[in-house]
Amino acid sequence: MTDTKLTIDGVEVRFGEALALAETGLEVKNGEFITFVGPSGCGKTTLMNVVAGLQRPTSGRVLMDGQDISGRPGHVGYMFQKDLLVPWRTVTGNIVLGAALTGRATNADRADARELARRYGLGDFVDHYPHALSGGMRQRVALMRTLAFHKDVLLLDEPFGALDAQTRLEMQQWLLQVWADSGRTVLFITHDVDEAVFLADRVVVMSPRPGRIQAIHDVGLPRPRTVDTLLTPDFMELKSQVLAGLYHHMEG
């Protein structure tokens, strides 16, 4: 179980002349939870797009279970920075979108979707259209859609950005629960250092111009993590290390 799930091997991305992502390498272990922090424009989303197969790297490749998946979409569950709910599909319809797009959404898929929605507080909204949902609810539907796509690797691009602090903490714990239950591998982008440290096995700090990995912090905090974890000295220490790295870069 602890073998390598994902290898980002010498990936570089240019948009014309501009170097969006300088040569980047990272090995992700099976079932690992990795968070990415870094200032806006440092190439976090670009890196996710490469792993998702949407963006072909200018050089380098991405391996999943030893297979080259560069430029080949459909291997990971990807939640975008925007919720991108399909306006003409109900909550249920949106959750089963992956099945509908790649084959057929069966009644079993729909039943699972409704069950998922019910379990995570959207039971009364399964037949609602997205425009009738709050921002936080939309975000949750987008996350459920990603989960319902049943892939081993989840890419989550600022999934909780639009949530208030309390809902956010609930969602973080829910995600940790889902992750612990399913043993999936998660790559998670955030701007919130607390969130990055709280969730991660490893925190990857990125820096811009050109986008690159600046430092990787191992987070040894015991699991399961709760609200109390946020108050431990170890957590504080890690957080200040990550912050120092980010801050150091901004001064430099």
Add this chain to the structure above:
Amino acid sequence: MKAVRLATPLFAVLLVAAVWQLAVSVFKVPAYVLPSPSQTWSALGDDWTNIRSLAAQTLYESAIGFLVGAGIGFALAVAMAHVKIAHRVLYPILIATQAVPIVAIAAPLVIILGYGLAPKLVIVGLIVFFPVVVNVLDGLSGIDAGMVNLARSMGAGPVKIFLLIRLPATLSPLFSALKLGAAYAVTGAVIGEWTASITPGLGKDLLLKNSRLDTAGVYADVLLLTAIGIGGFLLMTILERVATPWRTRSTARRWFRR
């Protein structure tokens, strides 16, 4: 509330009729200049069996022309959105078709297509297809690129992306165009009948009555033509509500829930 909403337009129509009636009686306008609503109404009633079959003919021409025009318009828009060269070649031609005065090409069309249904379909189609092309193109190009990327990230092929993401996004703009087209289609059918007809319809009948100074009869025909246009518009409005429920409702209709 619903009763009030339905009653308001009806009331507006009655108001116009009342003012019209009043004006005609007060100023003593002769019927061959401007017939009153009641005279128009009785002209409609007197000639009803004849007018009804004429109306059926005109309705038929409008409806078929409308379907042909909308269908071709939609197909063109899809082709133009997906094939760049088609867009570049076709767009100026489309504009040109709308710059040509319809009345001017009606006569030459007869020479090519004869006096049957064909020239009328072409004229109605020419009028209807343009707003459909423009609106559906807008709908297709206005799609959030992120939505398409999301579908791609799930490994969806171009056909599925078209059916599940692009196509539904064209529905709202499509229906805006269809509502316009439904109202204009009748005009096209009448122009078609004027220039190119041996089969009798309301347009032809209108000319005939006009030459006889049967003004009340002309107004009766106009009334019916208007009714066909409004009927088409209303039908499109209802279809729009059924086809795009997410625009007006917060939840899916019960029988569509799955």
